[in-house]
Amino acid sequence: MSDFLCKINMLDIDLTDQRYKISFLEEDITFLAHSIKETGLVIPPIVRPLANKFIIVSGFNRVRALIYNNRAHNNETKILVYETKPDATDCSCLIMSITALAFKRPLTHSELIISTRRLSQFLDKKQIAKKSSAIFNIELNVRFVEDLLAIGALPDPALELIHHGNLSFKSAKRIASYEKEIIKVFLNIFSKIKASNNKQLEIILHIMEITARDAIKPERFFKNQNIQDILFDENKEPGLKTKELRAWLFEQRFPTIFKTRQMTREKITSIKLGNNIKFLPPQNLESQNVSISFTAKNYSEFEASVQNLHAVIGNKELKEIFNP
Amino acid sequence: MKIDTLFIDKAVPRDFETDYLISRLKTDPQWVEDSKTVYDVINTADDPVSKAKKTLYITQNKGAVIKACPGTSYYTCCDYTILHTGTFCTMDCSYCILQAYFHPPVLQYFAGLETLGHNLEKIFTQNKIFRIGTGEYTDSLIWEKISLQPKFLVETFARQNNCLLELKTKTVNIDSLLPLDHNGKTVIAWSLNTLDIIRSEEKGTASLKARLEAARRVESKGYKLAFHFDPLVIYPDCENQYKKVIKQIFEHVRSESIVWISIGTFRFMPKLKQIIEKRFNDSTICYGEFILGLDNKMRYFKPLRIKLYKQIISCIKEYAPNLLVYFCMEDEEVWEKCMGFFPKKEGELGHYLDKSAVTHCSLNPHFL
Ligand code: SF4
Numbered sequence: 300m301s302d303f304l305c306k307i308n309m310l311d312i313d314l315t316d317q318r319y320k321i322s323f324l325e326e327d328i329t330f331l332a333h334s335i336k337e338t339g340l341v342i343p344p345i346v347r348p349l350a351n352k353f354i355i356v357s358g359f360n361r362v363r364a365l366i367y368n369n370r371a372h373n374n375e376t377k378i379l380v381y382e383t384k385p386d387a388t389d390c391s392c393l394i395m396s397i398t399a400l401a402f403k404r405p406l407t408h409s410e411l412i413i414s415t416r417r418l419s420q421f422l423d424k425k426q427i428a429k430k431s432s433a434i435f436n437i438e439l440n441v442r443f444v445e446d447l448l449a450i451g452a453l454p455d456p457a458l459e460l461i462h463h464g465n466l467s468f469k470s471a472k473r474i475a476s477y478e479k480e481i482i483k484v485f486l487n488i489f490s491k492i493k494a495s496n497n498k499q500l501e502i503i504l505h506i507m508e509i510t511a512r513d514a515i516k517p518e519r520f521f522k523n524q525n526i527q528d529i530l531f532d533e534n535k536e537p538g539l540k541t542k543e544l545r546a547w548l549f550e551q552r553f554p555t556i557f558k559t560r561q562m563t564r565e566k567i568t569s570i571k572l573g574n575n576i577k578f579l580p581p582q583n584l585e586s587q588n589v590s591i592s593f594t595a596k597n598y599s600e601f602e603a604s605v606q607n608l609h610a611v612i613g614n615k616e617l618k619e620i621f622n623p
Numbered sequence: 624m625k626i627d628t629l630f631i632d633k634a635v636p637r638d639f640e641t642d643y644l645i646s647r648l649k650t651d652p653q654w655v656e657d658s659k660t661v662y663d664v665i666n667t668a669d670d671p672v673s674k675a676k677k678t679l680y681i682t683q684n685k686g687a688v689i690k691a692c693p694g695t696s697y698y699t700c701c702d703y704t705i706l707h708t709g710t711f712c713t714m715d716c717s718y719c720i721l722q723a724y725f726h727p728p729v730l731q732y733f734a735g736l737e738t739l740g741h742n743l744e745k746i747f748t749q750n751k752i753f754r755i756g757t758g759e760y761t762d763s764l765i766w767e768k769i770s771l772q773p774k775f776l777v778e779t780f781a782r783q784n785n786c787l788l789e790l791k792t793k794t795v796n797i798d799s800l801l802p803l804d805h806n807g808k809t810v811i812a813w814s815l816n817t818l819d820i821i822r823s824e825e826k827g828t829a830s831l832k833a834r835l836e837a838a839r840r841v842e843s844k845g846y847k848l849a850f851h852f853d854p855l856v857i858y859p860d861c862e863n864q865y866k867k868v869i870k871q872i873f874e875h876v877r878s879e880s881i882v883w884i885s886i887g888t889f890r891f892m893p894k895l896k897q898i899i900e901k902r903f904n905d906s907t908i909c910y911g912e913f914i915l916g917l918d919n920k921m922r923y924f925k926p927l928r929i930k931l932y933k934q935i936i937s938c939i940k941e942y943a944p945n946l947l948v949y950f951c952m953e954d955e956e957v958w959e960k961c962m963g964f965f966p967k968k969e970g971e972l973g974h975y976l977d978k979s980a981v982t983h984c985s986l987n988p989h990f991l
Contacts, residue, residue: 512910553912556924583914584925587956623926 316354319396332364357399390421401436409462416451449475467496493537505548566616632682647769684733688742697917698952702973715826717903747783752977758791767796781806793828795837812849817864835875854889878943887951
């Protein structure tokens with residue numbers, strides 16, 4: 300590990316140099332600061348001497364907590380750290396930083412992406428995969444490393460979106476294969492909505508298929524007023540925006556299916572079968588089987604439902620549902 | 624597509640048929656113990672499907688030579704019989720199911736005319752009408768220029784009277800067939816599509832004009848014809864484009880020469896979509912309004928299929944009111960709405976087709 304334990308002046312730490320910071324989390328350090336004050340520092344941070352200053356290799360939160368404590372309580376300017384060996388390299392420090400976190404808890408996707416991207420300055424994908432269990436505490440195959448690197452090359456705010464769960468790993472992987480301008484479109488969309496992985500993939504799929512079918516660029520499609528109205532309405536929750544966007548995209552992608560379903564729904568409503576009777580038209584109109592069902596707790600409920608059904612015999616809309 | 628690698632199974636005897644193939648292929652053959660070498664070459668390629676289209680494996684058919692067409696449940700099938708003469712194809716249609724059907728796809732030519740003959744003899748002696756085709760797992764005429772098989776088949780079928788041979792193709796490889804004595808038992812069938820679809824989705828196939836010219840030439844030699852509009856692709860103005868193709872058919876050949884026309888809209892196993900997207904960047908064929916059919920294949924939304932079918936059928940009927948038009952893999956509702964009837968009973972559709980075969984190809988009507 301590091302060479303020696305020592306006390307350094309906290310003013311000598313260059314907090315702006317975050318080259319070894321792989322975590323996205325800017326955690327609240329109040330509890331940590333409190334714990335250090337009560338219990339003492341269990342594991343000192345690791346720092347690397349560089350150009351008359353120290354830069355943090357591992358323990359960004361601990362350093363922040365120590366600075367907080369020092370300022371708040373004792374005006375102490377010295378903090379206890381491990382100082383890396385003088386011959387430590389950028390690569391070894393980066394590995395140290397990743398390892399320290401990875402063996403504490405599983406890395407998040409965004410941390411894996413940042414780590415791999417930084418490591419790729421020193422190691423190729425095969426080397427990363429080979430050393431992965433020792434660095435990441437998990438085995439990564441070359442294909443997965445490739446995916447991480449591809450996602451790592453996505454522009455801002457991709458990582459932030461991944462970190463906050465607005466962009467799933469699978470969706471990020473999918474959009475990473477597109478051109479720069481298209482990537483921007485999706486990053487823009489996913490920064491405005493909040494959707495599950497499957498819904499994100501559906502949105503990507505529908506946009507790419509509509510634009511391919513209609514031979515228009517996704518960038519141009521994105522400027523469509525309907526999309527803009529949905530995404531940039533400040534009064535709408537991200538969840539509602541997702542719902543509206545998906546519905547609108549479905550209508551564009553499957554116009555006939557959308558219209559037919561809507562018409563069928565309207566017809567079913569107009570028949571007024573009552574709440575107790577479930578009427579399911581054939582799925583996608585491929586089969587011809589309509590399902591009609593009701594439950595009855597007693598004879599009078601049964602009788603009421605049967606009478607309801609009887610009353611709609613001959614109904615024009617009902618006939619149309621059976622003979623579209 | 625040119626064959627750049629030729630493998631021959633060591634079990635294939637070095638006879639006239641094999642020598643003929645080798646001499647025409649102009650590629651040094653590599654004799655192999657079994658298919659493993661061939662699979663390895665294909666599987667390790669960046670694009671195994673493209674590699675497979677250039678790698679020919681001459682071998683023997685180790686499975687059934689003659690088998691019933693599998694069909695699918697829920698959709699009416701025509702009781703066709705498949706003569707298994709090879710697999711895969713040198714042409715490259717984006718929608719070709721064979722890309723996803725074989726793992727990996729291997730371009731196989733099954734040598735052994737004698738075996739073919741023996742198997743056919745068993746069928747020829749049955750008191751039943753058979754419609755037999757070689758174009759199910761491959762294109763029937765891709766090897767016409769280098770193989771004796773098409774000639775052998777045409778002449779073998781000419782000597783019996785209960786079987787029709789259908790050679791289904793998108794090529795214009797017909798020259799060696801023209802002088803043959805086919806005795807009316809061979810139907811040469813072309814799969815047709817609109818100019819747009821041929822241009823965008825049927826790489827390496829003959830043009831529409833060339834296919835229809837070829838149809839005219841074989842018709843002049845007494846061959847009967849069939850046409851297959853399969854897959855019909857739905858896109859803006861497709862109805863008019865298909866009508867133009869229909870018009871051209873009847874400008875080239877007489878309706879009396881046509882045994883049947885089949886129609887079927889594009890349908891595909893879901894896994895084919897990925898292959899198409901990967902291999903045919905510009906293809907938008909999978910971006911129509913598809914739903915998952917009852918046979919787990921993606922199919923156009925039924926009202927769209929019905930709309931296109933109705934127009935195509937009425938257009939064909941304008942030119943040839945009595946011509947047998949049938950659906951490949953459609954359900955009762957589609958039949959009823961487009962044709963006004965449904966061949967409900969098992970074998971009913973097959974029977975209609977058999978009748979047309981008997982009439983057009985002078986098969987024995989007692990076997991109906
Ligand atoms: S011609 Fe037929 S067999 Fe050949 S690639 Fe096209 S669809 Fe497939």
